[in-house]
Amino acid sequence: MVAAIKRPGWIRGALGLVAAAAFGFGLVVVLRAISGLPAFQTEQTGYPQVVVPLITGPLGFLAGFGCFDYWLRWAAGMPTIPEDHSQHGARSWRDYLRFNTDHKVIGIQYICTNFFFFFVSGLMAMLIRAELAQPGTQVVDAATFNGLFSAHAAIMIFVFIVPVFAGIANYVLPLMIGAPDMAFPRLNALSFWMLPIAGLLFVGSFLAPGGAFDAGWTGYAPLSTGAPLGQSFFNLGVQFAGASSIATALNFLVTIITMRSPGMTFWRMPLLVWANLSTSLLVVAATPFIAGAQFMVLLDRVLSTQFFQFAGGGDVISYQHIFWFYSHPAVYIMMLPGFGIISEVISTHARKPIFGYRLMALALIGIVVLSYSVWAHHMFVAGMFSWLRVPMMITTLLIAVPTGIKIFSWLGTLYFGKIHTYSTAMLFALAFIVTFTVGGISGVMLGMVPLDIHVSDTYFIVAHIHFVLFGGSVFTIFAGIYHWFPKMTGRMYDEKLGRVHFWGTVVGTWGTFLPMHWVGMDGMPRRVADYAAQFGDWNLLISVFAFILGAVQLVFLYNMVVSWRFGPRAEANPWRANSIEWQVSSPPPIFNFDEIPRVVGGPYEFGVPGARHAIMAGEGAEVPQPEPTVAGTP
């Protein structure tokens, strides 16, 4: 028993959670008693006796669970435990449920956790559509409805789309660059374990007095600064998700820059690696802004700091500037890794080198640079200084250029290829091109100030973001999951069920989100629990397609779960791809490579006679040595 308490794991984690939460609670009560205040404060924005334990409790859990053990021992000058690899790799399913430093285990932990929250949040979307199927109030009241769509968006963004890309890259990227693991495996594990905390805070807010946070995922002040306790859950959840995101991005940057195998120059990196390099640059520089904005809201709520309180000298609009300075780049954080996935899938299944590889990589960097200069296009009607609108409109529209380069280059890749469409991954990649083009077009329209004045904050926006985030990001996530499923699980999934999922998702996506454009332009605002009767038929149609879209995701879930357990064994390289992760077994050995591979050519040399991307261990004799470039120099 004592041993179980001393050992890092769930028991010590639970004790840490309880002890740290109790400490936070006691601290508040004692400090308030010393100050002569009543022990509890239950004004809706206050509740320090809840907010402080919400900060200390999760940290106590992380400490108890073992996330800081090595560092704390080292920092305290105690003898560190020699690395015996007991925390590395999965030998049974139990190893997925503990602190594990293997990037492949962490990748699976991410993906499973993220999809759990995808289904939770999807269920909220179903409730939203059930309420909106008819004008008037049938399923939930207006306050609950506001909580539902706020939590739906927050969960989808912060604990599904952003981290699931990190999960996929966690699994695939070190293998792709020929690295034995990520640069900082313990930090990597900590990044993962912060995520379920964020997700549980978002979901847990429904239990708070006053209900879930209901100021939208954008949480505009002063609606958010005056909202009930649930809003504090959101403020804190964003901190955990944000810290996780930043730590992972640093990890990717260091891994990509310093741990590429010999011969893997920048211009020989697969585009997925380029995409995650660009994404990580965005995350590292932009995410602190949303963390800061949410801290300021929290301080306004709990300590009356008046950052955004006009009555106390604060500035209401500055919240939106800080928020969107992160949240517009966030759109690309949610899209660039998907671009990388699509490049891998299309090149492999068209048996063709990527068309214009260098321009594809440069377009990613171009998007990174431009995306920092467009945030105020979310604020054309917000009452900010009017002269800011036209420069932001021009930069916004210019982002269409590097994005267009990517679309046309994928299309160019198909030409003179041998296109195989048997894989569900390829189907999603092709459908992505069509759907994302529509989302890009509506994005250009939204960037134009006069059109934006009319359609901003209407269902047109809802249509646009779902075309780019569902038809864009989520399609690429599905493509990535199907593509690397054999590598991750060592099993093949069922292509027939994959096709059912694919066609259901395509029909559901278009049927749900296409009519929303028109409904919005014709006068239906977003974020409303009730609407004018004239939009009733359209909303019923949208809801029916939304239910199809929701139901068909269960086919995906069934396919993944059953195939993981019972699917036929996968070969090392079922898609006959070139990149390094396919040259090792499925699933890969615990330490990835017996010997670090040597890279001798580009990653997409399909059809080039005798071309090789990498030479694996024990097969170097017949192939010439790579030219003596130092890893890290392009």
Place this chain on the structure above:
Amino acid sequence: MNGRLPIAKMLAATVALTAAISAVMLSINWNGQQASTAAPKIDDLLNIMIVLSSFVFALVMVMLFYALWKYKAKPGDESDGEPIHGNTRLEVAWTLIPTIIVLFAAGYSWVVLDEIESKDANPLTVDVFSQQFAWSFGYPGKGNVWSQGELHVPLGRQVQFKMHSQDVIHSFWVPEWRIKKDNVPGITTTAIVTPDRAGTYQLICTELCGFGHAAMRAKVVVEPPAQFRKWVAGVKEKVPPPYMESIRQDTETNPVQPVGAGGA
């Protein structure tokens, strides 16, 4: 390699598809009724964008489906495609042409923006007061009278709305006018509109403001000037002091003025 593609046929297909999509899309009245001088200008911009967008979409569709039809691998064919790594001329083309299109769109938008925001010499000023979850309107030019839940404006005269929020952010939208502006606590925001069609419309709050957000509507009546003057003369209720206070205290950070003329 370009010579091996039926470029002319693909272009013809793109043009035909563009025409077909545009024809369908332009036949739909997307934005609904037009009731201000700004509305036709914004709708014209939308129509131009529909044609340009149809072209882009048609081009992507033709390129995609031609490739899928022409280069689909035969069953059992395990060979690779041709090792083509790129084509500099093509890559330059699909960088430059979209740049020109979006710069045109930006320039045209700028022109429209200037037109719809150009101020008349003598606009009627109306104060808009928003609060959870109701609208009220002050007519200071007419002796500080106010109306609740019902906005009246004269037909054909430019109206300048000065907007004040009493609590959280709200947004003022009359779809038929194509005009929207947030009401921000602490500052006065401004929007101008010239109604050119008499009738009754709905003012909709479009910024999430709480549980009553969906129901935060007001009636908008556009009527001939004589009728408007009669209506205002009949209004007796004065703007209550707290609302007058918000007019005095709010800073006007953002007067409507041509872009480029600087901030406050």
